[in-house]
Amino acid sequence: MKRALIFILAALLLTSCGQTEEHSATVFAMDTVMELTAYGENGEAALEAAKTEIYRLDGLFDRRNEDGEIFALNKNGGGEVSDDTAGLLRRGEEIRALTGGAFDMTVAPVMDLWGFYGQDYRVPDGAELAAALEKVGGEVTVEGNTVTLGEGTLLDPGGIAKGWASARLMEIFREKGVTSGLVSLGGSVQALGSRPDGTPWRVAIQDPDGEGYAAVLSLTDTAAVTSGDYQRYFEQDGKIYHHIIDPSTGRPADSGLRSVTVVCRDGALADGLSTALFVMGRERALDLWRESGGFEAVFIDSDGGIAATAGLRGLIRSDKEIVFCE
Ligand code: ADP
Numbered sequence: 569m570k571r572a573l574i575f576i577l578a579a580l581l582l583t584s585c586g587q588t589e590e591h592s593a594t595v596f597a598m599d600t601v602m603e604l605t606a607y608g609e610n611g612e613a614a615l616e617a618a619k620t621e622i623y624r625l626d627g628l629f630d631r632r633n634e635d636g637e638i639f640a641l642n643k644n645g646g647g648e649v650s651d652d653t654a655g656l657l658r659r660g661e662e663i664r665a666l667t668g669g670a671f672d673m674t675v676a677p678v679m680d681l682w683g684f685y686g687q688d689y690r691v692p693d694g695a696e697l698a699a700a701l702e703k704v705g706g707e708v709t710v711e712g713n714t715v716t717l718g719e720g721t722l723l724d725p726g727g728i729a730k731g732w733a734s735a736r737l738m739e740i741f742r743e744k745g746v747t748s749g750l751v752s753l754g755g756s757v758q759a760l761g762s763r764p765d766g767t768p769w770r771v772a773i774q775d776p777d778g779e780g781y782a783a784v785l786s787l788t789d790t791a792a793v794t795s796g797d798y799q800r801y802f803e804q805d806g807k808i809y810h811h812i813i814d815p816s817t818g819r820p821a822d823s824g825l826r827s828v829t830v831v832c833r834d835g836a837l838a839d840g841l842s843t844a845l846f847v848m849g850r851e852r853a854l855d856l857w858r859e860s861g862g863f864e865a866v867f868i869d870s871d872g873g874i875a876a877t878a879g880l881r882g883l884i885r886s887d888k889e890i891v892f893c894e
């Protein structure tokens with residue numbers, strides 16, 4: 569079990585006001601601990617519906633679940649899927665195109681080689697890597713609910729599934745009449761509205777080197793997703809091997825970053841981008857930010873330096889100096 573990535577600074581119960589009840593639940597799904605919080609009289613019903621939805625999506629998206637849709641696609645090279653799976657894959661493919669392949673769900677064969685499934689970790693040799701890389705980068709076609717995979721292509725939606733799920737939970741909260749809530753699915757945080765007292769949510773970015781936090785974001789109605797090299801990794805011969813793979817080398821991305829946090833309204837995009845920007849490194853990530861916009865980001869580099877995109881001015885605090893990038 570990976571360490572909690574982002575600590576949510578307590579959204580304090582408004583005891584003085586007395587009306588805004590806090591409802592919360594902890595769920596273990598998608599290989600991580602999820603904390604759900606919803607405020608107000610509909611909170612309990614919203615949490616129940618949210619839990620049901622998380623388990624349903626986990627069942628569909630879990631590569632190892634033989635009754636799941638990703639499992640079936642990988643086994644059969646394609647097939648008919650639900651709107652959820654089709655939507656997830658379409659989104660994943662958009663992010664692959666947007667990031668020039670830095671995000672690529674077809675890294676599955678390489679993930680398997682490193683043993684990130686089943687935690688059967690090992691360092692593959694060059695020939696094994698080359699063979700696995702042959703199967704990376706293939707086609708993923710989604711037409712309506714029909715998915716077609718290229719020869720040998722296998723999908724791993726792990727870099728986007730939690731963000732996709734958190735976005736769905738926001739819809740469920742809204743449908744149930746909740747206007748203030750927060751979900752934290754491992755490293756994927758998504759906020760609905762503001763805190764019950766109208767102030768922004770406070771979301772901490774973990775210090776990659778310690779148990780504390782490196783910075784705190786003030787957020788309203790948005791997602792904040794962190795990818796870091798300390799979330800899931802193993803050590804061999806004094807070297808750390810983490811779980812964010814550079815699809816161009818088949819090796820753990822080595823771009824000089826310890827973590828990337830992406831802030832944007834869409835949880836799935838935030839999740840996919842956090843993985844991709846980690847692979848791309850700060851300079852390429854900033855180029856993408858300047859070109860395409862639509863998100864903000866915080867970078868913590870190997871020597872602990874913190875940089876953030878200019879849109880986060882006034883929304884991020886740290887005891888350390890933060891360099892804002894234009
Ligand atoms: P976490 O799942 O720990 O929150 P990420 O969102 O960064 O972290 O996703 C990492 C997961 O994404 C890996 O466990 C793997 O399933 C998948 N993955 C790893 N590298 C890539 C990549 N370059 N593109 C797409 N998915 C990836």
Ligand code: MG
Nearest residue numbers: 727839840843
């Ligand atoms: Mg991700």
